[in-house]
Amino acid sequence: MHNQNLLKEQLKNKINQKTKPLGALGELENIALQIGLIQNTLSPNLFNPVIVVFAGDHAVAQSGVSAYPSEVTYQMVLNFVRGGAGINVFTKQNNIHLEVVDAGVMGDFEENLPIIHAKIRKGTRDYRYEKAISLEEYQLATQKSHEIVQNFHKKGTNIIGFGEMGIGNTASASLIMHHLCNIPLAECVGAGTGLDKKGIEKKLEILQQVTDFHKITTKNPLDIALAFGGYEIVMMAEAMKKAKELNMVIMIDGFIATSALLLAYSQNNDILENCIFCHTSHESGHQKILDFLGVKAILSLNMRLGEGTGTALAYPIIQSAVNFLNEMASFEDAGVSKELNV
16 A cells, blocks of 8 residues: 555656646646545556436425426436436447436336336425435435445446436535535525526525424534435435445536535545546536535536536546556656756
């Protein structure tokens, strides 16, 4: 095992000896350094990349917090299976394995459908009137998500991304963010699936009533998850914790995935060492969470699709960082003069 401080210096030296001006590869150099430190080596590698999309429904979606009805979650899972969604296009393009998980979709899927059947319940309870998730359900979600990540790890995957599908889940993400980042609710609530100004105001009004009803005063992530979480958000959070435990590189997608990370981060700050933030979502609250965590995302493309699409698009850049570290010649190898003697 390398001493981490020594390894950091050795990695920086290796990066600086490449045939380029100092710092000329910008963020790629930071990514290469991070992955080298995660994998504890001067020659990191990415094996069997996977993106797992967790799907779940939210009872609160019926209240008008979303521009789309809940049936869309079910329909989109079928679209994933048929290969017709954005995430299918980008994972196929970049040779990333895609896995879809039914965490809590309202409809029933046929057993032979090629997804991971991990349904906890047909949608959460309506958090306007009660807690969304029970403790037993959280524990079951934890167990199932840990198994999913463990299985990929056993097959040799060392880099994993997470995406989600769930009508109403930006509302949950806003509530989680509000309570864990201590940011005013109005700054956490955005357009989600495409609400107009009036729709956003209605969403904020509903979520303010939810906040007043639950009266959560602590920053206990479990209390917050049970009150407002979705099964897909809870499974993402727990899957991220397991990926950290197994020392995998973790690709974080947009607003909802980052709110799931907040739950995991609140229990173990060290998880950030393994996280690469793939893009800045156009959903208004996302940049504020990134600022709260003190991190920077790779891409900024005004996207807000979810599904893990940001992670799929960022993966080739992450791969490029590892490749230059391993394959680019050093000044010495190439016989290139490093600097002008003046």
